[in-house]
Amino acid sequence: MSTLITNIGELTTNDPDLGRLTDAALVLAGGEVAWVGSAANPPAADTRVDVEGRAVLPGWVDSHTHLVFAGDRTAEFEARMAGKPYTAGGIATTVNATRAASDDELAAVIARHVAEAVAQGTTYVETKTGYGLTVEDEVRSARIAGEHADEVTFLGAHLVPPGADADSYVALVAGEMLDAVAPFVRWADVFCERGAFDEDQSRTVLKAAAARGLGLRVHGNQLGEGPGVRLAVELGAASVDHCTYLSTSDIEALAGSNTIATLLPACDLSTRQSLPPARELLDAGATVALASNCNPGSSYTTSMAYCVTTAVLQMRMTVEEAVHAATRAGALALDRADLGHLAVGARADVHVLDAPSATHLAYRPGVPLTHAVWRKGERVR
Numbered sequence: 001m002s003t004l005i006t007n008i009g010e011l012t013t014n015d016p017d018l019g020r021l022t023d024a025a026l027v028l029a030g031g032e033v034a035w036v037g038s039a040a041n042p043p044a045a046d047t048r049v050d051v052e053g054r055a056v057l058p059g060w061v062d063s064h065t066h067l068v069f070a071g072d073r074t075a076e077f078e079a080r081m082a083g084k085p086y087t088a089g090g091i092a093t094t095v096n097a098t099r100a101a102s103d104d105e106l107a108a109v110i111a112r113h114v115a116e117a118v119a120q121g122t123t124y125v126e127t128k129t130g131y132g133l134t135v136e137d138e139v140r141s142a143r144i145a146g147e148h149a150d151e152v153t154f155l156g157a158h159l160v161p162p163g164a165d166a167d168s169y170v171a172l173v174a175g176e177m178l179d180a181v182a183p184f185v186r187w188a189d190v191f192c193e194r195g196a197f198d199e200d201q202s203r204t205v206l207k208a209a210a211a212r213g214l215g216l217r218v219h220g221n222q223l224g225e226g227p228g229v230r231l232a233v234e235l236g237a238a239s240v241d242h243c244t245y246l247s248t249s250d251i252e253a254l255a256g257s258n259t260i261a262t263l264l265p266a267c268d269l270s271t272r273q274s275l276p277p278a279r280e281l282l283d284a285g286a287t288v289a290l291a292s293n294c295n296p297g298s299s300y301t302t303s304m305a306y307c308v309t310t311a312v313l314q315m316r317m318t319v320e321e322a323v324h325a326a327t328r329a330g331a332l333a334l335d336r337a338d339l340g341h342l343a344v345g346a347r348a349d350v351h352v353l354d355a356p357s358a359t360h361l362a363y364r365p366g367v368p369l370t371h372a373v374w375r376k377g378e379r380v381r
């Protein structure tokens with residue numbers, strides 16, 4: 001079954017040779033992009049969809065979410081909007097609710113949020129454990145995550161559970177917990193931040209994960225400058241996420257590495273932090289990704305379009321840079337060469353905007369612009 005999408009007004013391919021095409025067409029077949037070219041003479045296909053001059057992008061790649069959770073933190077958000085600072089301590093509220101929830105309740109929450117994301121053009125979702133924090137609850141979170149998200153990251157090192165001894169908990173995470181969760185996940189992550197895990201504790205967990213063949217990611221530099229970025233680069237992590245407070249040497253280290261700087265602007269706004277130095281990172285030569293960080297505490301949104309709009313309007317990124325960051329760079333942060341671009345052979349993840357160009361994502365802030373979505377070649381909206 002093949003699909004021709006034709007009469008594309010502006011096609012963002014994210015392919016260095018193809019670039020941005022006008023009056024273009026795409027053929028999807030076998031879950032992949034089979035042909036890209038001019039709308040003047042496209043090949044035949046089983047189905048033909050005329051998008052009437054609309055803009056087409058690769059589907060959003062949301063490379064950072066925390067969707068295995070239960071409970072509600074509206075009151076914490078309200079208090080923050082009234083001036084109370086964000087602290088990682090609120091994670092414990094969600095841990096209690098998550099432990100108390102049934103498997104079906106957790107599955108319903110993640111399924112609802114993934115569906116919400118797909119309806120807005122997201123075609124690939126990473127999600128993390130980290131609201132279980134016991135061996136049993138982390139395994140359960142990883143298993144349920146794998147049934148609904150595309151990639152799963154182990155975040156047993158999210159917070160030292162209240163009442164636990166930090167060193168004993170790190171030993172548990174880096175030993176028994178990792179052994180139990182590893183079969184369900186591709187990545188391991190650590191919240192390396194004051195109030196969570198320090199540099200040595202983070203290194204211990206990350207090295208133990210690498211020794212078990214997991215890829216590495218780091219939550220770093222979210223609430224202040226610290227060792228997260230440096231450690232991520234040192235250990236060759238695929239991504240360091242947040243990067244809200246960076247020193248010049250952090251920016252240089254990222255620019256000289258393959259570690260992606262994943263920025264989470266919806267989180268920074270929702271926790272009343274500064275926005276990250278995207279322009280400085282890009283100008284230094286670092287690769288910047290954007291992700292939603294959807295979670296009930298610090299960033300309760302699945303909207304990648306909101307992140308792109310914010311990046312353009314408030315972080316001095318161009319539309320092209322922001323779209324690339326939310327698609328191709330997100331794929332690079334997950335080490336997926338087949339995602340986030342629309343060249344022949346790429347996964348057929350396609351997002352049609354109800355607008356003539358991607359510029360409208362920033363030009364019309366807050367307006368829902370998703371018109372149609374294909375995921376692995378199948379129309380899902």
Ligand code: NIG
Binds near residue numbers: 088090222293295298
């Ligand atoms: O990425 N930084 C740590 N973890 C999440 C927040 C989790 C929460 O507050 O529930 C984040 O922002």
